[in-house]
Amino acid sequence: MTTTFPASSKSLHFNPSLKRNRLDQFLTGLAGVFSTIAVLPLILVLLYVLIQGGRLISIGLFTQLPPAPGLDGGGIGNALIGTVVVTLIASLIAIPVGVGGGVFLAEYSSGGWFAQFIRVGNDILAGVPSIIAGIFVYGAIVATRVFFGQSYTAAAGGLALAVLMLPTVIKTTDEGLKLVPRELTWGAIGVGASKFVTVTRITLPSAFTPIATGVVLAIARAAGETAPLIFTALFSPFWPEGLFNPIATMSVLIFNFAIMPFEPQNELAWAASFVLVVMILAANLFARWLRRFAAK
Amino acid sequence: MTSTKQATPATNTCLALENVSISYGSFEAVRNVHMDIPAGKVTAFIGPSGCGKSTVLRALNRMNDLIEGCTLKGRVVFDAQNIYAKEVDPVEVRRRIGMVFQKPNPFPKSIYENIAFGARINGYKGDMDELVERSLRKAFIWDETKDKLKESGNALSGGQQQRLCIARAIAVEPEVILMDEPCSALDPISTLKIEELMHELKKTFSIVIVTHNMQQAVRVSDQTAFFNAEAVEGGSGKVGYLVEFNETERIFNAPVQQATQDYVTGRFG
Incomplete structure (x- = not known):
């Protein structure tokens, strides 16, 4: 009996010189x-x-104002508070609107043209460069001075970040709700729950974790944005003066200070970068923890 | 195609289907169903897959409203009202006609909350602890759960979950309970428990059950409806229809229609 296979040595040992093993x-x-x-x-x-x-991390970094150009020391206290304030404003706008929009898409819309339009539009908005969100808010709110005649304000910065957060929140809510088993919804409807009760008491709580994860990631992204803040919240070397005045934020502080010809400012920019990275890292870890918490 | 109205039994009618046809979009799933479902009895729907028996069951408490493009022609009369009339609120219908599904679907809440949920949203004012205990007892699951009412309903076994779902359904004190293949995801012992439970429940409720298991229909039901599907000219695919509806004993021992005879003797389906 003839065979077309090459004669092998009958050995089962690994042969490193074979062509397939070398490749x-x-x-x-x-x-x-x-x-x-x-x-x-x-x-x-x-x-x-x-x-x-x-x-450069020290207690003073978190409690002091940045120094005037040419002076030493100082901190990024105002920018830290500013970032928290602006992100909070953005979250307060984007989370209710985004979750509401997601609930509409997943639970109330019947897949008609309006829902399709929102879904596609939302995906496009998610890909829009952040500076476009900034220039939109600049044109709509800053240049028109709608907030008590003020131009650059913390509120305008928050709005710009909210525009950036919205698509992520809508998308994660929509998809999180779609993952809830249909049987669960049926169960609630079957014992006589109205649509509203079903969504608020059964479906939304079941999808809490994916939605919360998406929201945390959206916040982390917004907190690090610079472009939309440069010409909405602007910057301020002072402590925050309410929502309707310019406010300092970490990302804009980094942008401003990193390119200054003064060593102390450059150092503060690095310190702010460090704090921002740690904050975003913490948010991501929290989101991961949420996800694992849900898997249990 | 048979659409003859069957002789109405001497008992009270709980749900009456009058010339009901149900379509999904342009596809007609079931055509011209006439039947009077008796009160205080167990009525079984049997038939091969795709004959529309689940569709008809879900039409009885307007669960089909949740399915996109599902429309119903004809009338479903419950308590002297057509439940598909314009002014009828489907939420009210479902409060009086409860449902148990194929796959056990407890809420991701505690066992206690699973029962209390329906009562609470229906505005129950009485003693909640007492209602929970009574409902769990009626569903034969009190002894297994009384020490862990605070634990998640998902921690129970499949059979226990299904009995929990039955307890949840009876907690809102409906008049009718619809069961869509309630045992198809369960082992034989759990199935047996649920069948015993049904014998007990029919003293208080009217029950309609869809089952693939003919022995189960024989064991639990008083009345049986046999559905079948056949291709119709000009239609897309098969259309389901009611072949025969009678006392279970008659359906299995002396059916009138040849198709019923063939099905119950296992010649097809």
């Missing part, structure tokens, strides 16, 4: 190199920020 090793190595290069920026950016900013 295998080569490609494994290549994939390893590329993945290392891929994570390099991540590690370098984080390390660089941690080293450059981390050494």
Whole structure:
């Protein structure tokens, strides 16, 4: 009986000189190199920020105002508060509107043209560069001075960030609700629950975790945005003076101070970068924890 | 196609279907169903897959409203009112005609809250603890759950979950309970428990059950409706219709229609 297969040595041992094994090793190595290069920026950016900013962390950093140009010391206290304030305004607008919109899409719309239009529009809005959100709010609110004749305000900055957060919140709510088993909804309807009671008492609580995760990620993204804030919230070297005045934020502080020709300001920019990175990292970890909490 | 009205039994009618046809979009699922479902009895719907028996069941408490494009022609009369009349609120219908589903679907809440939910949204003013205990007792699940009322309903076994769902349905004191293949996801022992439960429940409620299991229909039901589907000229796919509706004993031992005879003796389906 003849065979067309090459004569093998009958050995079952691994033979490194075979062509397929050599190619295998080569490609494994290549994939390893590329993945290392891929994570390099991540590690370098984080390390660089941690080293450059981390050494500047002190209590004064969080409690003091930035120094006037030419002076030493100071902190980023006002920008820290400003970022929290602006993000809070954005969340207060984007979460109710976004969750409400998501509930409409997933529970109330019947997939007609209006719902389709919102879904597609929402996806497009999610991809719109953040500076467009800024210029929109600038044109609509800052330039027209609708807020008590004020131009640049914390409220305008919050609105710009809300525009950025909205698509993420709508999308995660919509998809989170769609993941709730239909049987659960039927169960509630079957014992005589109205649509509203079903959504608020059964469906929304069941989808709490995916929605909360999406919201946390949206907040983390908004907190780090610079472009929409530059010409809405502007900046202020002073402590925040209410919602209808310009306000300092961390991202704009970094933008302003990093390019100044003064060493103390450059250092503060690094310190602010460090704090911002840690805040966003914490938000992401919290979102991951939420997700794991749900998996249980 | 048979659409003859069957002889009405001497008992009170609980739900009357008058020339009911149900369509999903342009696809007609069931055509010209006439039947009088008796009160205080167990009525079983049997038939091969796709014959529309679940569709008809879900039409009885307007669950089909939740399905996009599902329309019903004809009348479904309950308590002297057509439940498909314009002024009828489907929420009110479902409060009086409860439902148990194929897959056990307890709410992701505690066992206690699963029962209390329906009562609360229906404005129950009495002693909630007492209602929860009574409902769980009626569903034969009190002994298994009395020490863990605060635990999640999802922690129970499949059979226990289904009995919890039955307890949830009876807690709002409906007049009719619809069951859509309630045992198809359960093991034989759990199935047996639910069948025993049905014998007990029919003293208080009218029950309509869809089942794929003919033995189950024989064991639990007083009346049986046999549905079948056949291709019609000009139609897209098969259309379901009611072949025969009579006392269970007659359906299984002396059916009038040949199709029923073939089905119950296992020659098809």
